[in-house]
Amino acid sequence: MPISRSTLGRLGYEDRLVRHIVARAKPHVDTSLLIGEAEFKERWQATRAELQRRGFDLAYATGSELDRSDCGWLAACYYPQIERFGVFIGTSGTPVVVAGSEGGHVIEESVEQSGAKIALFRAFQISDEEYLGVHWRDLDSILKEVVGDKPVKKVAILTPADVTPHSQVKALTDKFGAENVVFAPEILQRLKYEKSDQELRIMKHANIIVDAAMRGMLAVLRPGVTELEVASVGDRIMKYLGAPRVGFVTIVTSGERNYTVIASASNKRIRDGEMVALGVSPTLNGYHGIVRRTVKVGKKPYNRGQKILMDAVEGLYRTVMDATIKAAKEGLPSNTIDQAGRAYLKKIRIQTLDGKEVGADELPPYTFIHNTGCSECQEGFGAVTPFTTHPLGQKVALMIDVALKGFHERGHALLDQMLYAVIEDAFWVRDGVVGVYNKLPLNVQSLVGNIKPFGKTRNPYYRELPC
Numbered sequence: 001m002p003i004s005r006s007t008l009g010r011l012g013y014e015d016r017l018v019r020h021i022v023a024r025a026k027p028h029v030d031t032s033l034l035i036g037e038a039e040f041k042e043r044w045q046a047t048r049a050e051l052q053r054r055g056f057d058l059a060y061a062t063g064s065e066l067d068r069s070d071c072g073w074l075a076a077c078y079y080p081q082i083e084r085f086g087v088f089i090g091t092s093g094t095p096v097v098v099a100g101s102e103g104g105h106v107i108e109e110s111v112e113q114s115g116a117k118i119a120l121f122r123a124f125q126i127s128d129e130e131y132l133g134v135h136w137r138d139l140d141s142i143l144k145e146v147v148g149d150k151p152v153k154k155v156a157i158l159t160p161a162d163v164t165p166h167s168q169v170k171a172l173t174d175k176f177g178a179e180n181v182v183f184a185p186e187i188l189q190r191l192k193y194e195k196s197d198q199e200l201r202i203m204k205h206a207n208i209i210v211d212a213a214m215r216g217m218l219a220v221l222r223p224g225v226t227e228l229e230v231a232s233v234g235d236r237i238m239k240y241l242g243a244p245r246v247g248f249v250t251i252v253t254s255g256e257r258n259y260t261v262i263a264s265a266s267n268k269r270i271r272d273g274e275m276v277a278l279g280v281s282p283t284l285n286g287y288h289g290i291v292r293r294t295v296k297v298g299k300k301p302y303n304r305g306q307k308i309l310m311d312a313v314e315g316l317y318r319t320v321m322d323a324t325i326k327a328a329k330e331g332l333p334s335n336t337i338d339q340a341g342r343a344y345l346k347k348i349r350i351q352t353l354d355g356k357e358v359g360a361d362e363l364p365p366y367t368f369i370h371n372t373g374c375s376e377c378q379e380g381f382g383a384v385t386p387f388t389t390h391p392l393g394q395k396v397a398l399m400i401d402v403a404l405k406g407f408h409e410r411g412h413a414l415l416d417q418m419l420y421a422v423i424e425d426a427f428w429v430r431d432g433v434v435g436v437y438n439k440l441p442l443n444v445q446s447l448v449g450n451i452k453p454f455g456k457t458r459n460p461y462y463r464e465l466p467c
Contacts, residue, residue: 018237031285034285035114037113043191051091058088059089060088061087064080064163067159090150096119098124139171188380196395197467206426210281214234225270228266228267231265289438297448305353310443313402315344319344321461322340323337324369338367338384353416362408398429404421434463441457441458
């Protein structure tokens with residue numbers, strides 16, 4: 001069946017729109033910013049010092065396409081393909097990355113950035129494959145390269161137990177004894193939390209990319225397009241601007257699909273009047289940006305339930321950011337930020353479809369701030385919760401992720417056509433000063449279906465990174 005003129009026209013419009021957005025953003029994106037060998041050596045030294053302080057002789061971190069943070073931070077393993085991989089680091093010498101045969105070719109390219117060594121290890125190959133002409137290394141020879149002739153009495157596993165494969169744990173416990181192999185993920189989690197100036201700079205540029213991608217998605221959003229068609233525009237812009245991977249699969253959920261909260265885009269067609277949640281997270285040279293927003297499609301204004309939830313989320317964002325600025329400036333416990341957000345929500349009462357009232361404090365799906373870096377949100381430490389009494393770090397990158405659900409359980413909406421509202425951005429903290437990376441406005445409804453510049457309506461908490 002031939003493609004219709006209307007489809008060709010729409011595709012032509014989208015192509016011109018993407019090129020327009022890319023042309024405007026590209027001069028401001030520096031894709032050459034990398035973490036160099038000198039910084040990786042500093043990381044290794046910091047890790048070794050912590051291992052020695054705790055009495056460990058050897059440490060192991062593991063990773064996969066899903067869990068890239070630990071090995072990315074240790075050895076620049078940012079963009080693995082298919083096979084798992086790991087990193088051994090001792091109290092001296094150069095870390096060794098272990099990988100399968102196919103994935104190992106990818107990792108071999110990656111580790112050149114960090115200066116780590118690499119060894120092909122049969123345990124990481126695809127389980128039912130057989131590779132020919134591969135120089136496999138055994139565990140003993142790999143460990144000798146890492147620690148030399150030093151005795152290994154105690155081993156730390158630096159990646160959490162829920163993502164470390166049992167077979168890898170067993171290989172270490174068989175070698176060193178179960179009593180001598182200890183999970184100690186907090187070592188890397190704490191080290192990764194405080195960022196270098198270069199890390200903050202890379203994330204600045206990742207967020208320039210993400211603002212452009214979201215702007216493109218908003219511009220093509222209209223009744224009749226599919227969620228995937230909208231997502232494809234954001235994905236295309238991100239890749240044009242230099243982001244080869246994402247922190248999560250691009251989110252576009254419309255209407256009833258907002259029960260999913262964070263699902264990726266589907267082939268569902270977006271209908272006039274539906275609420276749509278959008279989210280993009282580009283990965284630039286290993287580091288992540290973020291933007292998520294909720295909008296309504298079509299020309300109808302918000303109904304009462306939609307306006308209540310949208311206004312509440314924007315008010316929550318402002319409350320949390322104000323509390324973050326205060327906490328960073330005064331060195332307050334980080335849970336004071338969470339307390340401020342919850343106190344704000346307790347003041348808001350929402351009348352439901354059945355005539356009852358519910359407190360807005362019952363509707364958040366998660367806490368308001370999480371850590372970021374070599375993952376979008378899986379850093380393992382740094383989220384702000386009711387129980388985090390430590391102050392914010394001196395030099396950190398975080399994400400404000402405020403959302404409210406218009407339901408308690410799937411299929412039972414509390415409000416009229418309003419299931420979920422979210423605003424998520426990235427921000428930096430540096431020596432008591434806070435700034436949001438993203439320029440995109442908090443309320444982006446006026447940007448739906450057009451390419452108008454947002455100008456003076458940009459995020460009120462945006463602040464240029466001072467380094």
